Amino acid sequence: MNTPSPTVPTREGAAVELRNVVKDYAGHRALTGVNLSIAPGEFIALLGPSGCGKTTVLRALSGLEAISDGQIMIDGSDVAQLPVNKRDIGMVFQSYSLFPHMTVMQNVEFGLQMRKVDAASRRERAVDALEMVGLGHLDARYAHQLSGGQQQRVALARALVTRPRVLLLDEPLSALDAKVRVQLRDEIRRIQTDLGITTLFVTHDQEEALAVADRVAVMRDGNIEQIGTPEDLYTQPATSFVATFVGLSNPVDGILVGDRVNVFGTSLPLLGTGPAEGAVTAYIRPEDITFSSVERGSGVPATVVVSSFLGSLRRTQVRLDDGTLLFVQHEVRVRPVTGDRVALTFDGRPVAVSAREA
Amino acid sequence: MTVANVMTDDLLAPKTPSRGRAVGPRSFAAEPGRVTRTVILGIVGLVFLVPIAAMIEFSLRVGQPVNGHQAYGFQHYTAVFDPVNSAAYGVLFQGILNSVGIVAITVVIVLVLLLPTMIFVELKYPKLRRVLEFICLIPITIPSIVLVVGFVPVYSVVASIFGSYAWTLSFAVGIIVLPYAYRPIAANLRAIEVVILSEASRSLGAGWGSVLWRVILPNLRRGILSSVFITIAVVLGEYTIASFLSQNTFQTALLLVQHTDPYVAVIFALIALVFAFILLVVIGRIGAGSPKPRRLRGPRATSVSGAPDSTAPDSTALTGRTA
Numbered sequence: 001m002n003t004p005s006p007t008v009p010t011r012e013g014a015a016v017e018l019r020n021v022v023k024d025y026a027g028h029r030a031l032t033g034v035n036l037s038i039a040p041g042e043f044i045a046l047l048g049p050s051g052c053g054k055t056t057v058l059r060a061l062s063g064l065e066a067i068s069d070g071q072i073m074i075d076g077s078d079v080a081q082l083p084v085n086k087r088d089i090g091m092v093f094q095s096y097s098l099f100p101h102m103t104v105m106q107n108v109e110f111g112l113q114m115r116k117v118d119a120a121s122r123r124e125r126a127v128d129a130l131e132m133v134g135l136g137h138l139d140a141r142y143a144h145q146l147s148g149g150q151q152q153r154v155a156l157a158r159a160l161v162t163r164p165r166v167l168l169l170d171e172p173l174s175a176l177d178a179k180v181r182v183q184l185r186d187e188i189r190r191i192q193t194d195l196g197i198t199t200l201f202v203t204h205d206q207e208e209a210l211a212v213a214d215r216v217a218v219m220r221d222g223n224i225e226q227i228g229t230p231e232d233l234y235t236q237p238a239t240s241f242v243a244t245f246v247g248l249s250n251p252v253d254g255i256l257v258g259d260r261v262n263v264f265g266t267s268l269p270l271l272g273t274g275p276a277e278g279a280v281t282a283y284i285r286p287e288d289i290t291f292s293s294v295e296r297g298s299g300v301p302a303t304v305v306v307s308s309f310l311g312s313l314r315r316t317q318v319r320l321d322d323g324t325l326l327f328v329q330h331e332v333r334v335r336p337v338t339g340d341r342v343a344l345t346f347d348g349r350p351v352a353v354s355a356r357e358a
Numbered sequence: 359m360t361v362a363n364v365m366t367d368d369l370l371a372p373k374t375p376s377r378g379r380a381v382g383p384r385s386f387a388a389e390p391g392r393v394t395r396t397v398i399l400g401i402v403g404l405v406f407l408v409p410i411a412a413m414i415e416f417s418l419r420v421g422q423p424v425n426g427h428q429a430y431g432f433q434h435y436t437a438v439f440d441p442v443n444s445a446a447y448g449v450l451f452q453g454i455l456n457s458v459g460i461v462a463i464t465v466v467i468v469l470v471l472l473l474p475t476m477i478f479v480e481l482k483y484p485k486l487r488r489v490l491e492f493i494c495l496i497p498i499t500i501p502s503i504v505l506v507v508g509f510v511p512v513y514s515v516v517a518s519i520f521g522s523y524a525w526t527l528s529f530a531v532g533i534i535v536l537p538y539a540y541r542p543i544a545a546n547l548r549a550i551e552v553v554i555l556s557e558a559s560r561s562l563g564a565g566w567g568s569v570l571w572r573v574i575l576p577n578l579r580r581g582i583l584s585s586v587f588i589t590i591a592v593v594l595g596e597y598t599i600a601s602f603l604s605q606n607t608f609q610t611a612l613l614l615v616q617h618t619d620p621y622v623a624v625i626f627a628l629i630a631l632v633f634a635f636i637l638l639v640v641i642g643r644i645g646a647g648s649p650k651p652r653r654l655r656g657p658r659a660t661s662v663s664g665a666p667d668s669t670a671p672d673s674t675a676l677t678g679r680t681a
Contacts, residue, residue, distance in 0.1 A: 062561060063560075064557055064560070064561070083560075084560045084561055085560050085562075085564055085565055089561060090561070090562075091557075091561040093558060095554055097554045097555065097557070097558035098558075099558075099559070099573055099577070101576045101579075110559065110562055110564075110572075114562055114563035114568060115563055155558075158562065159561075159562075162563065168561075
């Protein structure tokens, strides 16, 4: 079980390219010229806050939304004018979209029936697809007899059984509880890697995006703010939005001088290129701050506000004497108590900065 | 420090409430007790049963009471089907045939005009849903007699085109039944998330024809059947329009026969009541219908790893719980 069957694998993943894609709704521009290239077999996550246009990109690629301008290329052909049922894509939706009047097996066979695959091949491929997602034994059930996680697995099998050129995942995990979400997320990644299918995954959950994608595209206001590997996004955010949206950052006031930023009396190297010299906002990661008891060493004095146990680490919020609140991430063995006086030091890692807003 | 650790808060936050928690029936302070409910039900039942019992008793009477004793029998029932009386009751049978024809055409109007319109609005123009609902509900707010006043000049044109046949009443009756036909289909459309289902089937390669026939209509079966049965019941009970437009239908014929043979009129009224009762039972069964308990293969729902899936339904799900 859980190994790709000879009847399931896709052909070589397709290259996908969005060229200056614009989508206008009445009086509102949802996509403002999106450019995105996805290599064959690549797993791209579209990440962004609600309303940033990530689902619109996915629906435009699928054909469920007609674009206002631009090109959508799949394997070098512009498919922008093709209806959704002719684009040869597989799609898994956020809500459970199984056909309630059909059994699991009939659901999975549906796409093959539409492609007029003969009954024997259809059954064989559907069985293999269900085995691939670990649900071969539930083929006779109806959707309402399955849990949410099982329904999404069936939806995944249904999307993959037709050997689509591109797999589109529209927040498929958001309706599931935490444990199943992580389980299924890893399943999706494993299957995608096994099949080598080009995949676009929309999510607002940064952990999901960073955990499964080869590259993550962070979207904001209808366009892609930055695209890169998860490590790149986290360690080298191109903009203040990416710095604050991906992971946790402490925005603090600083003075930019040359390629260094002065923060709380400490000079930190600048990450990438910054704005004009002068007053800036610097974004310091919680794990780049260390604290010790105020008696033991020098540093910026602060008072512990609250400390949270997060399993393998602890996150503590402190208040500087000037009222600034900062998050510090540290080992669980260190157990600060509310009201403790501590001294903060900065690890000297490069920090992202942006011009300070008035 | 790993990236994943940073988002532990997100990971730990449950997105959905746990399933399987038994939710018992709520008890309200003002809810009547069992005795009160039984009394109310009994009174309401009597209100319905007494007239029906009286109708049955009346239809079984034979002749006049003699010395205070009434004789009973099935003479009036057998007389209905006696060829000797065919001329007397011909108008009634013709009225029934006409009503059946009107029912058939009205159902076709509902299925060919109303149903596709509702699906189209739901899929393409959901903002027009309220407008369509308003239009469909208008007939229920206008008394039939008022509608007839408007229909009369229209039907002078209809008669000049199609002739003055009873089946042309279907056009008017098709409007009268709109509120009743609309509701069950609308409720069913909302329940099945028709947009998601159509998008899913389209993404799987289905054309609009397949989406309609293979996905949407099968899932609207309950709504459509309820709508059709209610339409049948409404059409068979319609009197005002047929009477004012001088057409012979079941209801108008019933009134006509009542003047000459009240027993037969009551017999047919009883038959109509039984038919309506059966229709209501069928509608109720359809509305409450759930898949039959199925013998399922395999163990209880498990996750890929074999561990119980935390969102797996409890054992009731395995015996055909409705969605």
